[in-house]
Amino acid sequence: MTTPGGSTAAAWRDGWRRLPASDLSAYLRVHTTADAHALAGDDVSDAVPTLLLPSPGKVICCGLNYGDHIAETGRERPTYPTLFAKFADTLIGPDDTIDLPADVETDWEAELAVVVGAELRNATQTEAQAGIAGYTIANDISIRDWQRRTLQWFQGKAWDATTPLGPVLVTPDEIDPKDGVEVVCRVNGIERQRGNTRTLVFDCPALLSYISTFTTLRPGDVVLTGTPGGVGMAMDPPTYLTGGDTVETEIDGIGMLTNHIRTGA
Amino acid sequence: MTTPGGSTAAAWRDGWRRLPASDLSAYLRVHTTADAHALAGDDVSDAVPTLLLPSPGKVICCGLNYGDHIAETGRERPTYPTLFAKFADTLIGPDDTIDLPADVETDWEAELAVVVGAELRNATQTEAQAGIAGYTIANDISIRDWQRRTLQWFQGKAWDATTPLGPVLVTPDEIDPKDGVEVVCRVNGIERQRGNTRTLVFDCPALLSYISTFTTLRPGDVVLTGTPGGVGMAMDPPTYLTGGDTVETEIDGIGMLTNHIRTGA
Numbered sequence: 001m002t003t004p005g006g007s008t009a010a011a012w013r014d015g016w017r018r019l020p021a022s023d024l025s026a027y028l029r030v031h032t033t034a035d036a037h038a039l040a041g042d043d044v045s046d047a048v049p050t051l052l053l054p055s056p057g058k059v060i061c062c063g064l065n066y067g068d069h070i071a072e073t074g075r076e077r078p079t080y081p082t083l084f085a086k087f088a089d090t091l092i093g094p095d096d097t098i099d100l101p102a103d104v105e106t107d108w109e110a111e112l113a114v115v116v117g118a119e120l121r122n123a124t125q126t127e128a129q130a131g132i133a134g135y136t137i138a139n140d141i142s143i144r145d146w147q148r149r150t151l152q153w154f155q156g157k158a159w160d161a162t163t164p165l166g167p168v169l170v171t172p173d174e175i176d177p178k179d180g181v182e183v184v185c186r187v188n189g190i191e192r193q194r195g196n197t198r199t200l201v202f203d204c205p206a207l208l209s210y211i212s213t214f215t216t217l218r219p220g221d222v223v224l225t226g227t228p229g230g231v232g233m234a235m236d237p238p239t240y241l242t243g244g245d246t247v248e249t250e251i252d253g254i255g256m257l258t259n260h261i262r263t264g265a
Numbered sequence: 266m267t268t269p270g271g272s273t274a275a276a277w278r279d280g281w282r283r284l285p286a287s288d289l290s291a292y293l294r295v296h297t298t299a300d301a302h303a304l305a306g307d308d309v310s311d312a313v314p315t316l317l318l319p320s321p322g323k324v325i326c327c328g329l330n331y332g333d334h335i336a337e338t339g340r341e342r343p344t345y346p347t348l349f350a351k352f353a354d355t356l357i358g359p360d361d362t363i364d365l366p367a368d369v370e371t372d373w374e375a376e377l378a379v380v381v382g383a384e385l386r387n388a389t390q391t392e393a394q395a396g397i398a399g400y401t402i403a404n405d406i407s408i409r410d411w412q413r414r415t416l417q418w419f420q421g422k423a424w425d426a427t428t429p430l431g432p433v434l435v436t437p438d439e440i441d442p443k444d445g446v447e448v449v450c451r452v453n454g455i456e457r458q459r460g461n462t463r464t465l466v467f468d469c470p471a472l473l474s475y476i477s478t479f480t481t482l483r484p485g486d487v488v489l490t491g492t493p494g495g496v497g498m499a500m501d502p503p504t505y506l507t508g509g510d511t512v513e514t515e516i517d518g519i520g521m522l523t524n525h526i527r528t529g530a
Contacts, residue, residue, distance in 0.1 A: 058352060063417065082415035085350040085423070087323060089480055121425075146479065150347035152328065153417060158350070159479040160386075214411065214424040215354055 001047035008044060011036040012168070015045040024169060025055040028219040032117055033133045033171050049167040051093040052136055053115065058221040059086045060211055061111075061140055061157065065202055065226025066195045072234040081202045081210055086140075086158045094166035094257045098141060098247075100159070102263035106241040109140040109227035110185035110193050110249045112177055114204045115169055120217040128208035131217070134169040135177065135204075137257055138224050139185065139249040144233050144240070164249065164257040165222070175253045177204055183228055186248040187241065195228020202226075266312035273309060276301040277433070280310040289434060290320040293484040297382055298398050298436050314432040316358040317401055318380065323486040324351045325476055326376075326405055326422065330467055330491025331460045337499040346467045346475055351405075351423045359431035359522045363406060363512075365424070367528035371506040374405040374492035375450035375458050375514045377442055379469045380434055381486040385477040393473035396482070399434040400442065400469075402522055403489050404450065404514040409498050409505070429514065429522040430487070440518045442469055448493055451513040452506065460493020467491075 001010045001023075009019035009027040017040035021027035031039060063082040064070045070077060092098070100106055117133025141163055147156025175181060180198035184191060197203075202210070207223055217223075232239040241247065243263035250256040266275045266288075274284035274292040282305035286292035296304060328347040329335045335342060357363070365371055382398025406428055412421025440446060445463035449456060462468075467475070472488055482488075497504040506512065508528035515521040 078415065080414040080420075082417050084417045084419045085352070087350070087480060143479070149345040150343065151416070151418075152347050152349045154349045154419075155345075155479060160481055214408070214420060215352060216425055 001044065002050045003044045003047045007050070008047070010044055010047050011040045013037070013040050015043050016047045018042050018044045023054050025053045025220045028117065028133060033169070049094055051091055052166040052169060053091065053220055053222060054088070056088050056220050056222045057218055058215070059088060059090065059224070060221070061086060061224040062202060062207055062226045063153070065200050066228040067199055067201065068195065068229030069227055069231070072229045072231070078201060081207055083211065084153055084157060086163065089160045090158055090163040091165045092161050092163065094164055095259070096161070096164060097260045097262050098162055099262050099265045100162065102243065104146065105144040105233070106261065107142045107144050107232040108185050108187060108192065108241065108247050109142055109231060110183050111138045111140050111224045111227050112181065112183055112197050112251060113138040113165060114208065114223045114225060116208065116217045116221040116223070117219050119219070120208055120212040123209050123212040125205040125209045128212065129205040131208065132172050132204060133219065134171040135175055135254060136166055136169050137249055137251045137254050138163055138165045139247060139257060139259065140224055140227060164259045166257060167255045170254050182252050184250045185230065188246055192232070193228050193230035197225070200225060266309065267315045268309045268312045272315070273312070275309055275312050276305045278302070278305050280308050281312040283307050283309045288319050290318045290485045293382065293398060298434070314359055316356055317431040317434060318356065318485055318487060319353070321353050321485050321487045322483055323480070324353060324355065324489070325486070326351060326489040327467060327472055327491045328418070330465050331493040332464055332466065333460065333494030334492055334496070337494045337496070343466060346472055348476065349418055349422060351428065354425045355423055355428040356430050357426050357428065359429055360524070361426070361429060362525045362527050363427050363429070364527050364530045365427065367508065369411065370409040370498070371526065372407045372409050372497040373450050373452060373457065373506065373512050374407055374496060375448050376403045376405050376489045376492050377446065377448055377462055377516060378403040378430060379473065379488045379490060381473065381482045381488070382484050384484070385473055385482040388474050388477040390470040390474045393477065394470040396473065397437050397469060398484065399436040400440055400519060401431055401434050402514055402516045402519050403428060403430045404512060404522060404524065405489055405492060429524045431522060432520045435519050447517050449515045450495065453511055457497070458493050458495035462490070465490060
């Protein structure tokens with residue numbers, strides 16, 4: 001959160017209340033979301049959401065995790081989650097502009113993001129569920145022509161300052177993706193994606209448990225859970241974002257990201 | 266480097282001399298390798314090389330970059346570098362043991378690693394060359410069955426504490442991969458890989474320049490330049506590492522990594 005007095009983590013208790021850290025990444029390295037009630041300090045209701053997690057140690061993404069998106073890419077329902085990494089440098093705030101060259105194929109991918117709240121290694125799904133700090137929204141904006149250049153998607157997924165995240169973290173006592181939350185993407189006001197997290201092939205604890213088999217997840221790490229059907233490259237003809245477009249990414253119970261595209265800046 | 270007095274960065278000047286940082290990652294965030302002569306302090310010749318770069322911001326790997334390895338995977342010579350990421354958590358020191366489950370297919374990939382020495386974004390190849398801090402050795406130990414589980418290699422490449430790096434950084438005035446250095450891997454004393462960096466499809470400045478198109482490289486970041494032919498999965502029959510095996514990864518002019526495999530620990 002940005003306040004007139006500088007950056008601070010904050011918790012919502014009938015208004016934003018200051019937490020003892022400059023941002024949520026710093027907060028989660030020391031505290032848990034369960035501590036937030038006790039630690040909430042003075043009122044900072046003039047706070048404005050900025051990039052929720054400026055310095056996660058790991059950002060891991062799952063591809064091909066909704067049945068309809070798997071179908072539109074022409075692939076089979078997977079046995080294992082398809083995983084790739086992106087850097088913290090890709091992340092931007094909930095209302096930030098996305099600057100890109102004019103000559104790349106920029107696509108949208110609305111996603112539920114799960115934020116890790118405990119150290120997880122070789123975690124069972126029960127342990128992984130207990131280690132979830134909460135949920136937020138991401139849009140895994142993808143540069144499709146670069147993504148297709150080689151077998152590995154990374155270079156189409158790791159462009160600096162292209163992945164909006166936020167606006168807030170909602171804790172597991174308030175939202176349960178297994179019960180189903182709607183993940184929606186609109187481009188210039190037209191709905192392009194709508195999926196329900198009930199239909200995820202690999203749900204949040206399954207993903208965290210699986211990832212923890214090979215690498216340690218730590219508080220503040222972020223896992224993007226994949227995007228539902230309706231991406232631009234699957235439209236007929238394929239349709240990409242251009243300068244001046246507005247992408248809205250919304251999840252009931254969490255909020256909305258609103259990001260403008262600017263090219264050739 | 267580990268010394269009786271604790272961890273320190275060090276420079277070689279007729280013996281190891283202390284540099285004003287706890288390790289090379291910390292040193293490169295503040296200084297350059299060109300400063301090392303002026304900054305070299307007291308003699309720490311009892312220093313023992315440990316993990317060269319404990320906290321790089323980014324570790325980016327290039328696959329399919331030697332003609333003979335491309336051929337053994339049955340693929341075409343690429344137009345673009347195939348890139349993927351691994352985490353700093355994958356890195357271990359030059360003599361560290363590699364602990365893995367007994368039931369995975371563990372393979373070797375000897376590689377030249379280039380260490381970034383300047384901030385690079387949209388860098389030309391000339392700028393990228395000038396932004397190289399130096400070169401070191403890596404072995405991109407790969408869990409082949411996990412790598413093959415999905416389209417994306419990441420989950421076979423990002424196992425914690427499996428990628429030895431080091432033992433030292435050699436600066437560009439002492440070594441030039443374009444002139445050709447031999448990259449060698451031996452398993453239990455038997456040579457399995459030998460490639461020459463002269464034959465890289467994408468050389469070091471080409472890789473750094475390309476990567477800098479989409480993400481910012483910073484001092485201390487590491488780019489693995491790919492492995493030559495001779496990996497275990499291409500043997501007939503495919504041959505993987507097992508507990509008790511020793512992997513030696515050597516580059517003339519830099520040194521050697523010696524890593525034992527331990528399973529089921």
